[in-house]
Amino acid sequence: MTQQHDYDSIPGTYVYDAERGRIGYALNMFCMSLNKAENRKAFKENAAAYLDRFTLTPEQRRTVLERDWLGMLKVGGNIYYTIKIAFCDGLTFQDVAGMMSGVPKETYAQMMLAGGRSPDGNRYKDADAAEDK
Amino acid sequence: MAKIVAGIACSHVPAIGVAMDKGQTATAYWAPLFNGYGPARDWLAKLAPDVAIIVYNDHANAFSLEIIPTFLIGVADRFPIADEGFGPRPVPPVQGHPELAWHLAESLILDEFDMTIGNEMPVDHGLTVPLSVTCGQPAAWPFKVIPICVNVVQYPPPTGARCFKLGQAIAKANERFPQELRVVIYGTGGMSHQLQGERAGLINRQFDTDFLDNLTKDPLSLTKISHTEYMREAGSEGVEMVMWHVMRGALAEDAAEVYRHYHVPASNTAAALMILDNRSAS
16 A cells, blocks of 8 residues: 655655655664674675674665665665765765666766756646646 | 743754764865754844744664653753763753643643653764754753654654644643743744655755745645655655654744744754744734
């Protein structure tokens, strides 16, 4: 059962709502464990073995091991949690944001310096039908 | 009584804290942001409040998804600095004000705001970055702090209207406190930003400017903005701005804007700092 929401029409956005909270719990709690230095060490030493401590789905496991940042959101990851994997890798929020939006790091950084991504044309998935309605 | 003398709206971008902790505030990237903080620090230092109520959200540090309080008040006398995944920020621990915090907790609950009470919790960048922004890098923070956490991580956060009413109840409770105290209240987070998905990096300067203008012109109109409108117009994480309404609700209607700074980008975010003087207000 998937409920419809008015925010479903926002493009490129994964609202961490009840449904994602339900499917993403174990994935996010694994990420939460990385707040402890000893866990970060264990994860860095052997990621696959560390993940065995958590009941992730095969797809959740794949997204973590492959650092598929966008994929993690689609299987219930919450960005404030998944970013902790990136911190383990020495990446920043901006590095991950660039990867999720599918552009090189430098391109993303330049976009931000130029004032960020414009809301124009980015408000609705079906831009022709609904933009600025 | 405890008198709320000022309201402060302040973004809490983690990278701002990192830039300060690593001594990078004078670089070409960061100087335009940090140059705008100086006058606000001077103003706040002159004001010399006794206590700051800081309304912020925890980012998977004090709390995880195990238990998600919608509104929480911290009543401890000391709040350690959280390890957010890369070690704790090298800033002083935060001293609480348990007497006022417990008074607020009791008053708010009896006033029908069902607060969760936090006796033991670390505080993350959501709280410490606004302290750093407005106080610089002192050996100890210059005032006591009462953390009020608002959930904005698990949808839905409380509505802007509800946050505004909580602010009104905080003001009323302060007035009934038996000791004389001068209090500032911070609303943190925002402004427009999106940290996730293909649409990451969204910034809406027009939305932000209108929002800042209306904090004095027509704050009640801002409380009617829906979560979907925040997310569509100001980015998925822009919904954090509901926390500013707690601050605004705690001030008088005619609180006066005395300082404004707005800069894009701070990492992925439109960073703002605004001070509202509540002293001459009716």
